[in-house]
Amino acid sequence: MMSRLTLPAPAKLNLMLHILGRRDDGYHELQTLFQFLDHADELSFDLRDDGQVILHSDLKDVPHESNLIVRAARKLQQLTGCPLGVDIYLKKVLPMGGGIGGGSSDAATTLLGLNHLWQLGCSEDQLAELGLTLGADVPVFVRGHAAFAEGVGEKLTPVDPEEPWYVVLVPQVFVSTAEIFSHPLLTRNSPPIKMRPVPKGNSRNDCQPVVEQSYPEVRNSLNLLGKFTDARLTGTGSCVFGAFPSKAEADKVLALLTETQTGFVAKGSNISMLHRTLQGLL
Ligand SMILES: C[C@](O)(CO)[C@H](O)COP(=O)(O)OP(=O)(O)OC[C@H]1O[C@@H](n2ccc(N)nc2=O)[C@H](O)[C@@H]1O
Numbered sequence: 040m041m042s043r044l045t046l047p048a049p050a051k052l053n054l055m056l057h058i059l060g061r062r063d064d065g066y067h068e069l070q071t072l073f074q075f076l077d078h079a080d081e082l083s084f085d086l087r088d089d090g091q092v093i094l095h096s097d098l099k100d101v102p103h104e105s106n107l108i109v110r111a112a113r114k115l116q117q118l119t120g121c122p123l124g125v126d127i128y129l130k131k132v133l134p135m136g137g138g139i140g141g142g143s144s145d146a147a148t149t150l151l152g153l154n155h156l157w158q159l160g161c162s163e164d165q166l167a168e169l170g171l172t173l174g175a176d177v178p179v180f181v182r183g184h185a186a187f188a189e190g191v192g193e194k195l196t197p198v199d200p201e202e203p204w205y206v207v208l209v210p211q212v213f214v215s216t217a218e219i220f221s222h223p224l225l226t227r228n229s230p231p232i233k234m235r236p237v238p239k240g241n242s243r244n245d246c247q248p249v250v251e252q253s254y255p256e257v258r259n260s261l262n263l264l265g266k267f268t269d270a271r272l273t274g275t276g277s278c279v280f281g282a283f284p285s286k287a288e289a290d291k292v293l294a295l296l297t298e299t300q301t302g303f304v305a306k307g308s309n310i311s312m313l314h315r316t317l318q319g320l321l
């Protein structure tokens with residue numbers, strides 16, 4: 040009788056991140072390469088006909104009305120005048136404040152999920168534009184394709200980097216994105232690079248030196264993973280990642296580190312789990 044829709048909200052990695060400059064409004068011009076992980080929160084949507092948006096989650100620290108899921112749903116109602124409502128059940132899997140975009144991805148899954156459930160017929164362009172008002176990382180999750188991003192992260196060009204297996208370590212510290220972007224020692228003068236060929240391997244994250252300096256736990260995780268492969272920070276951290284050619288190799292390395300480290304293994308993907316799931320529904 041009820042129509043319930045269950046969808047994943049996958050994580051992302053910033054495979055590289057260069058900061059080119061700072062705009063007058065304080066936001067930074069970046070170049071970054073986004074790839075998704077097959078590792079996700081799970082959101083279930085139950086239709087309500089009374090216009091109420093109710094999130095059921097065990098996130099204690101985030102007030103109901105500031106949760107990006109609720110904010111996304113309300114913005115969509117305002118944009119479209121939709122009189123319908125929804126109960127949303129969140130199964131949180133992704134670490135918060137980890138630089139893997141969990142909150143942004145939840146918001147994007149909400150926009151696409153409700154567009155479907157409420158039969159709004161909004162275009163992907165409309166949803167990406169709405170998403171950008173919720174956070175710089177939301178549009179790439181709405182588009183669902185690995186991308187080279189410019190501007191403040193909203194100018195997206197789809198790309199297809201290799202899809203290795205990743206070990207992601209989750210240092211047990213919360214890194215504030217705003218704090219890192221306002222750090223006096225952050226370098227903001229990287230020269231722009233060309234997006235083709237897709238940058239890989241020896242590329243870097245300009246936030247990493249500042250985060251390593253402020254958070255010894257992050258430096259420690261980078262050093263440990265760096266014994267096995269090139270290890271790098273994603274976003275503004277705290278998570279760090281390294282690529283491996285097979286699941287078996289990634290599992291082995293994670294197992295060797297589990298005594299002191301929290302982490303997970305996940306495959307990189309250029310088409311997000313969300314979009315693969317939505318394709319399956321059509
Ligand atoms: C660092 C990245 O994770 C890379 O993917 C994103 O650019 C950050 O995305 P996000 O968490 O969705 O960021 P927002 O919620 O829009 O902004 C958080 C804070 O980060 C800073 N910020 C963010 C993006 C950007 N291009 N320049 C910035 O200076 C701003 O101080 C802002 O107050």
Ligand SMILES: Nc1ncnc2c1ncn2[C@@H]1O[C@H](COP(=O)(O)OP(=O)(O)OP(=O)(O)O)[C@@H](O)[C@H]1O
Pocket residue numbers: 100101105106107108134135136137138139140141142143145146176216274275276277
């Ligand atoms: N649904 C949500 N899931 C997680 N965090 C949320 C959510 N809604 C709001 N937030 C707030 O957003 C903050 C950042 O969460 P998020 O998991 O997106 O961090 P992040 O992975 O570092 O993001 P980014 O990579 O975009 O910097 C949280 O500390 C929390 O206060």
